[in-house]
Amino acid sequence: MIMNINISFMVIKAGDTMNTKGEAVVSIRDLAMSYGTHQVLRGINLNVFQGEIIGYIGPNGAGKSTTVKIILGLVDGFKGQVKVLGEDIADGGIEYKRKIGYVPETAEVYDTLTAYEYLTFIGEMYGMEFKLVDQKAQKLMALFDIADMYHARIASYSKGMKQKLLIISSLLHNPDILFFDEPLSGLDANSVMVFKEIMTDLAAQGKTIFYSSHIMDVVEKISSRIILINNGQIVADGSFDQLSQKCREGSLEEIFNQLTGFNRHKEIADEFIAVLGEA
Amino acid sequence: MKDFTVLKLLDKFSFLFKKIEVDYPVMRRILQVQLTMDERRVPTILTNQKKTQSGNSFKASLFTYGILGFFIGLLMLVPFPLYYLMNLAFGLIIFMVMATMISDFSTVLLDVKDKNILLPRPVDARTINTAKLLHIVIYLFTITMSISGLALLVGLFKYGVAFALIFMFELVLICCLVVFFTSILYMAILSFFDGEKLKDMINYIQILLSIFMLVGYQFIGRIFNLKLLTVTFHPAWWHFLIPTTWFAAPFSLFIEHNSSQYFIALSLLALVVPTAATVLYMTLVIPYFEGKLQKLNSSSMRANRGAAVRVKIQRAAANMLCFSRMEKAFYQFTQNMLSNERKLKLQLYPQLTFALVMPFLMLSGIIGNRVSWSDILVNLANSKLYLAVYLSAVILASTATMISSSENYRGAWIYRVLPTESPVPLLKGALKAFIVKYIIPIYLLIALIFVLLCGLKIIPDLILIFINMIMVLLLIFKLNRKELPFDRDFQVTQGMSRMGIMLISMLVCGLCALVHLLLTYVPFGVILNIVLSLGITMVLWCKSFNITWKEIVKGAI
Incomplete structure (x- = not known):
């Protein structure tokens, strides 16, 4: 029975209302990608418009990070077309990257550098004036309550501090499109509140945000549009209200379960407990 | 900057x-x-310990x-x-x-x-x-x-x-x-x-x-002893394939x-x-x-057919050599870690190779100018030159302390959360695994070559040297600070330095060699020596492992 429902929901389209918002900021056509014989993406079609906060969700290995990495030019060898701000990324231009900010899920940083050195370096990579980056970086660090760490090596940072640094480094150049992959990981509750507020304000300013996370309540609350990807395909696309109406489920978590065809959580947990008890 | x-x-x-x-x-x-x-590029743990010399x-x-x-x-x-x-x-x-x-x-x-x-x-x-x-x-x-x-x-x-x-x-x-x-x-x-x-x-x-x-x-040093051959030189087509000729030619062209x-x-x-x-x-x-x-960080997880057999052999060896369940587990753990630790191998293998070639280097130095091979063999068989194996013993005995270093030292927190009353099974299992995996095979190889050179009659001597080597190894273990296996980063040296360990190893091995040499002149002297050394080794084995958690030096964490 469940399977049938799934098929009928294969693509829940938010409808054509979206297309009236002018030209797409990011447009993806028939995007496919495979690593060796393993096909990660099987034809993604997506138009993203200015000011949207997109909750980009899906099970582990569904192809979320791959999509983002392709858009950023980190992964080659994809099929299909990806346009960012009207520029086809396959043309090899790098100008579009000036408008993008990125917080990767597992981020690498040059951690023998201090925040001062790292942030000014990154800023200069975007062609910013050294002095300006320095000032901005210092102020942003202070706002995130880590001003005293500005001249400490990143290696000595706690997980939360490092995450704050990554967020700052992705925003320094005031980009128009943002890709956040689990940006809240390691942040304390107060910082989380600050960051959510920042995202809402950025979107209000007309910036576009791709927000990828496994924490469904957060995605549910902040996203203006939710895209669920499963097995390399988009299986749902729409606002939370639209999705919950169509799926007749009350929370994004339940919608997620339903659309990914997963309903065995209770069973699995029971079995798990049973195995623990084995002598 | x-x-x-x-x-x-x-x-x-x-x-x-x-x-x-x-x-x-x-x-x-x-x-x-x-x-x-x-x-x-200095490991982060150093930054809050000693003064760094970047x-x-x-x-x-x-x-x-x-x-x-x-x-x-x-x-x-x-x-x-x-x-x-x-x-x-x-x-x-x-x-x-x-x-x-x-x-x-x-x-x-x-x-x-x-x-x-x-x-x-x-x-x-x-x-x-x-x-x-x-x-x-x-x-x-x-x-x-x-x-x-x-x-x-x-x-x-x-x-x-x-x-x-x-x-x-x-x-x-x-x-x-x-x-x-x-x-x-x-x-x-x-x-x-x-x-x-x-x-x-x-x-x-x-x-x-x-x-x-x-x-x-x-x-x-020996290169310069070689007689300089008179070289004649004819250009040939294959010279063009050797890069050194390309780079050497301009000198001839412009200077000569x-x-x-x-x-x-x-x-x-x-x-x-x-x-x-x-x-x-x-x-x-x-x-x-x-x-x-992009492939670099991926590894194809093909199951190794040999692995299953290896695990079986390891388990059998562990059952024979170790007594408690904890010790067995650590024996096997150490064997697995030792085969995968690249940085450790990088330090260990040259030492092991050195141990292997050292006695022969010395022999070739001593024999050096003899003319015929048969001459050399006869000379060897009648001499006490097999005592050169002690040179290997010096190096082998000093290598055991290396197991406390690891590139994955951060994983060592696990030892401290385990509900173990005493660290002894951990240390015993690890040390046994190290001896079985590296010291015994290398020693057997050296011994085999020496038996081929000097004849079967040196077998008791080789057994004695082995026992003495284990004795020295235990002595170094006892004198050195107690550290858990794979517990610290390579750059951090605690306890004795490598030099200090080598010095002790040399001294004690030298002493053993001397006693060994003297006793060869006494009838049944070697047998007596074996009994004596075995006794000391057994006492040392018991004494060395009288360790509580408090004595263990904390690693990186």
Whole structure:
């Protein structure tokens, strides 16, 4: 029975209302990608418009990070077309990257550098004036309550501090499109509140945000549009209200379960407990 | 951030980079960051412990290369025709640079971190790649200079300024060529195997290099004893295939004014091949190579058929050698860790090889000038030269302390959360595993060779030496600070230094050898000695493992 429902929901389209918002900021056509014989993406079609906060969700290995990495030019060898701000990324231009900010899920940083050195370096990579980056970086660090760490090596940072640094480094150049992959990981509750507020304000300013996370309540609350990807395909696309109406489920978590065809959580947990008890 | 002299030097050539469409200011900034980080390449745990001497490890290795450079410099003094001399010198230099490239710069060449950090930014790939190439070449050139600096000076005095200029210029070309060849090699490996395999191969090359350095030094003195053969020289087509001839030819051409077509052709090759290689590297190799690098962090999880059998044998051995369940678990754990720890192998294998060859090096020194093989064998069989095995014992006994180092030392927190009353099973299991995995096989090999040389009658002596070796090993274990296996990073030395351990090992082994030698003159002396040593060893075994958690030195955490 469940399977049938799934098929009928294969693509829940938010409808054509979206297309009236002018030209797409990011447009993806028939995007496919495979690593060796393993096909990660099987034809993604997506138009993203200015000011949207997109909750980009899906099970582990569904192809979320791959999509983002392709858009950023980190992964080659994809099929299909990806346009960012009207520029086809396959043309090899790098100008579009000036408008993008990125917080990767597992981020690498040059951690023998201090925040001062790292942030000014990154800023200069975007062609910013050294002095300006320095000032901005210092102020942003202070706002995130880590001003005293500005001249400490990143290696000595706690997980939360490092995450704050990554967020700052992705925003320094005031980009128009943002890709956040689990940006809240390691942040304390107060910082989380600050960051959510920042995202809402950025979107209000007309910036576009791709927000990828496994924490469904957060995605549910902040996203203006939710895209669920499963097995390399988009299986749902729409606002939370639209999705919950169509799926007749009350929370994004339940919608997620339903659309990914997963309903065995209770069973699995029971079995798990049973195995623990084995002598 | 420091402004490096190299970068200022590079500024003079900035027009060149603009010509090949590299964003020079951005590239310069990337290089500056890379060089700054290299200076700080000190493990993080050191930063809050002892005062750090940053950049020291690099300078220390430069010193080692300097010693080798000394010999190449000496070589330059030999009154050979310049062409041969340069062939020899470049042969050594190219070998060393290639080996260094593989052992020290693989990390830079194979690094995907830069790509992950820089590619999302508006920096084009060409600029990133040029920065990477320059980064490697700058370091490689520094090392090359320390290897060939003395040769340069000697040449400068002997042949004048022209020599020095050609030499310097060619060193840069050699560096470029070496980078090209290394990346081609890696590319080939990565096309067929996964990243883990490549890392293994690099590890083995590193090990070979250290063995070469360690054993090579023993031989260098002897090179100069060789009678200098009179060399005759005929140009042949295959000379064109040997890179050293390309680089040696310009010296003949410009300094000895030997302008035959042969030398002109070779000199051209010296210029053309590295240049072509660099262009090829920038345009073709890098894009392809970077694609392959994505494979680096993946490993195909094909199940190893041999693994299942190995586990069975290990389990059987563990059941025989260990008594408690904890000890068995640690025996097996240590065996597994030892086979996968690349950094540990890098330190351990050269020592083990050294232990293997040391007695024979000494024997060849003593016997040296005897004429016939049969003569040597007869001499050996009737002598007490098998006592040279104690040299191996000195080294083998000192290696056991190495198991406390690991590149995965951060994983050691697990020991402290385990509900174990005493650390003894951990230590016992680990030590037993180490002895079984490394010490016994190496010792058996040495013993076998000595039995072949000296006859079966030395078997009791070899048994005695083995027992004495284990005794010394336990003594060192007892005297040294107690550390859990794989508990600390390599750079951190706690307890006795390696030198101290070697000294104790040498002293006690020497003493054992002396007692052994004296008792060989007494009837049944060796048997008596075996009983005695066995007794001491057993007492030591019990005493050494009288350890509580409090005595264990805390590692990194």
